[in-house]
Amino acid sequence: VIIEIDPGSPTPPYEQIRGQLATMIATGAVPPGAHLPSIRQLAADLGIAANTVARAYRELELAGLVASRVRHGTTVTATPPALPATEVHRRLDEAARTYVTTAHQLGVGAEEAAEAVRAALRTGSPGQRT
Amino acid sequence: MSLGGFVCFAVAMCVTVGMVASWASGPVSRKRVERFARRQRLDVTATNGDQIIRYLATTRRWRVAGVAVVYSLAITVEVLTYQVDRNVVLATLFAGWFTGTLVAEIRVAHLARGARPAASLQPRRPRSYLSRPAWALVPVAAGIAVAVAAATVVARTLHRADPDWSAVVWPVVALATAGVVRAIQRAVLHRPQPPAAPDALAADDAIRSRSLHVLAGGGTALVLLCVTAQLDAMHAVDGGSVQVWRAVGVGLAAFLGWRVASAPWPTRRAGPGAAAPTTGTPVAQ
Numbered sequence: 001v002i003i004e005i006d007p008g009s010p011t012p013p014y015e016q017i018r019g020q021l022a023t024m025i026a027t028g029a030v031p032p033g034a035h036l037p038s039i040r041q042l043a044a045d046l047g048i049a050a051n052t053v054a055r056a057y058r059e060l061e062l063a064g065l066v067a068s069r070v071r072h073g074t075t076v077t078a079t080p081p082a083l084p085a086t087e088v089h090r091r092l093d094e095a096a097r098t099y100v101t102t103a104h105q106l107g108v109g110a111e112e113a114a115e116a117v118r119a120a121l122r123t124g125s126p127g128q129r130t
Numbered sequence: 131m132s133l134g135g136f137v138c139f140a141v142a143m144c145v146t147v148g149m150v151a152s153w154a155s156g157p158v159s160r161k162r163v164e165r166f167a168r169r170q171r172l173d174v175t176a177t178n179g180d181q182i183i184r185y186l187a188t189t190r191r192w193r194v195a196g197v198a199v200v201y202s203l204a205i206t207v208e209v210l211t212y213q214v215d216r217n218v219v220l221a222t223l224f225a226g227w228f229t230g231t232l233v234a235e236i237r238v239a240h241l242a243r244g245a246r247p248a249a250s251l252q253p254r255r256p257r258s259y260l261s262r263p264a265w266a267l268v269p270v271a272a273g274i275a276v277a278v279a280a281a282t283v284v285a286r287t288l289h290r291a292d293p294d295w296s297a298v299v300w301p302v303v304a305l306a307t308a309g310v311v312r313a314i315q316r317a318v319l320h321r322p323q324p325p326a327a328p329d330a331l332a333a334d335d336a337i338r339s340r341s342l343h344v345l346a347g348g349g350t351a352l353v354l355l356c357v358t359a360q361l362d363a364m365h366a367v368d369g370g371s372v373q374v375w376r377a378v379g380v381g382l383a384a385f386l387g388w389r390v391a392s393a394p395w396p397t398r399r400a401g402p403g404a405a406a407p408t409t410g411t412p413v414a415q
Binding site for chain 2: 002
């Protein structure tokens with residue numbers, strides 16, 4: 001399971017990490033009881049400050065998604081209720097509209113844009129690579 | 131020392147250091163790569179071969195540099211002071227080699243990050259790279275240093291012996307060495323490992339494992355050598371048996387260090403995060 005940081009995104013890195021981890025926990029990609037990497041490891045791999053990762057973990061802990069214990073690290077506590085199908089479709093639709101807007105702004109045709117999506121699905125996306 | 135003798139000595143040193151430097155900067159032999167692959171049970175591929183060669187070249191360069199610097203210093207001091215102590219030279223050479231090892235581990239290349247920084251959620255733990263006993267060796271050796279220091283102080287107090295600097299200095303050196311080795315072991319464990327091709331990741335894990343083994347073996351041996359030096363302080367109050375223990379301790383420390391450092395360890399790489407887009411080229415050394 002992999003998480004990515006988009007350096008060009010207006011969303012702060014800690015929020016990107018928090019959001020991706022929260023989604024993975026919600027979908028069961030990261031199951032309850034799973035150990036998350038240490039703050040230092042994740043920060044080193046992503047090339048960001050340890051405080052950024054620590055903040056993301058803190059927010060996840062406040063949301064009750066993970067628990068941190070000294071010498072035991074951070075573990076996923078429980079899977080929250082699965083997202084309802086309507087909510088999944090709403091989020092997917094929202095992401096698709098954002099993508100279409102970007103494609104239009106770049107002057108990319110429908111077929112080329114669709115091919116880019118198919119290529120991305122083939123190579124995998126954050127949180128789905130194994 | 132006469133001027134002529136000093137010139138001869140200086141020329142001999144320059145030639146020696148030059149020959150060592152020339153050997154250390156040469157190509158890494160196929161035999162060394164194969165030995166590395168055999169110890170880690172790693173398949174060397176077109177993707178990870180260069181990565182392994184860079185690692186072996188970096189570690190060899192710095193280890194040889196450490197030995198060369200310390201050897202030059204030791205010989206210079208001995209020539210200037212007219213004192214030759216083979217035991218001191220051997221222990222000092224090992225300390226130089228290990229200092230080079232420590233520097234090399236800081237300088238070893240890590241996998242390059244892609245345009246978008248990414249990370250696997252698979253935790254990297256010591257037990258994935260070396261056995262639990264091997265990971266515990268350095269703190270245990272530090273504990274032995276503290277215990278021997280305490281025993282020495284008690285024995286010297288009971289025998290009302292004069293203060294001895296080695297009873298204080300060597301435990302401090304042993305603990306400092308253990309602390310530095312532990313810090314670098316943790317740095318190796320947390321060396322960045324962005325997603326890469328599976329064989330590049332396997333090589334990265336093998337390199338990490340080999341580094342941790344060498345640090346555990348070499349660090350433990352060096353700390354235990356400090357412990358044997360502590361026994362000098364005990365010798366003044368306990369006679370000949372301590373010298374026997376010291377000789378046994380040096381032999382055991384050397385054997386244990388070599389055994390741990392060269393122990394085979396299959397690279398364990400499986401599960402999530404093992405495969406991802408290929409970005410696996412080593413970066414700056």
